[in-house]
Amino acid sequence: MSAYSVVKGFFRHRIIQPVLNLLKQGMTPQKLAVTVALGTMVGIVPALGVTTVMGTAIAARFRLNIAATVLISYLVQPLQLLLIIPFVRLGVFMFGLKELRLSLEEMVAMFKNDWLEALDSLWKANLAAVSAWALIAMPIGGVLYLLLLPIFKKFLPSPVQA
Numbered sequence: 001m002s003a004y005s006v007v008k009g010f011f012r013h014r015i016i017q018p019v020l021n022l023l024k025q026g027m028t029p030q031k032l033a034v035t036v037a038l039g040t041m042v043g044i045v046p047a048l049g050v051t052t053v054m055g056t057a058i059a060a061r062f063r064l065n066i067a068a069t070v071l072i073s074y075l076v077q078p079l080q081l082l083l084i085i086p087f088v089r090l091g092v093f094m095f096g097l098k099e100l101r102l103s104l105e106e107m108v109a110m111f112k113n114d115w116l117e118a119l120d121s122l123w124k125a126n127l128a129a130v131s132a133w134a135l136i137a138m139p140i141g142g143v144l145y146l147l148l149l150p151i152f153k154k155f156l157p158s159p160v161q162a
Contacts, residue, residue, distance in 0.1 A: 018071060027065060029152035035064045037145040039072025041137045044080045046087040046129040051077065084129065091128025094135075100125045 027035070042055040051073045059069035085102055092100055100121060101107070110118035 015075065025065065027068070027156075029149060029156050031064060032068075032152050032156065033145050033148040034062070035059070035068045036072050036148055037141045038062075038064065039069040040076050040144060041141040042069070043073030043076035044083050044133070045137075046080065046084045046133050047126060048080075051080070087129035087132050088125050091130070091132040092125060094132055095128045097124055097128055 038058060039055060042051050042058065045051060045054065052070055055069045055073045056066050058064075059066040088100065088102065091097075098121070101110070107118070110121065
C-alpha cells in the first residue's frame with residue numbers, strides 16, 4: 001500500500017465522507033451556505049481554543065446544523081494559524097498599540113526582561129486581533145455566503161417540502 005493511497009483514504013474517510021453525509025441531511029442551499037460561511041469565519045478567529053464553543057453557540061442561536069458548523073471551523077483552522085499574525089498586526093495598527101515583535105527570540109527576550117509586561121502586551125495584542133477579526137468577519141462572511149449560495153443551489157437538490 002503506497003503512502004498516496006493511505007493519505008487519499010484518510011482524506012476520503014475523515015474529511016470528504018463526513019462533509020458529504022452532512023450535505024445529505026436535507027439542508028437547504030441557503031442554510032448550508034450560511035453554515036459554511038459561519039463555520040469559516042468562526043474557524044479563523046485569532047483566539048486559539050474558542051472555535052468549538054463559539055461555533056456551537058452561534059449555530060444553536062441561529063438554528064443551524066451545529067455539527068456542520070464545527071466541522072467547517074475545524075477544516076479551516078490551518079487558515080487560523082496563518083492569519084493570526086496578520087490579525088495581530090492589523091489590530092495593533094487599528095488601535096495604535098506599541099508594535100509587537102513576534103519572532104521567537106524577541107518574545108523570549110520580552111519574557112526574560114519582564115514577564116508581566118510581556119503577558120500584558122500579548123493580551124492586548126490578542127484582544128486587538130480579535131477586534132480586527134470582528135470588524136472584517138461580517139463583510140467577508142457575507143461575501144462568502146453570496147459566493148457559495150449559487151454553487152449550492154446548482155449542485156444540491158432542494159428538499160421536498162411537505
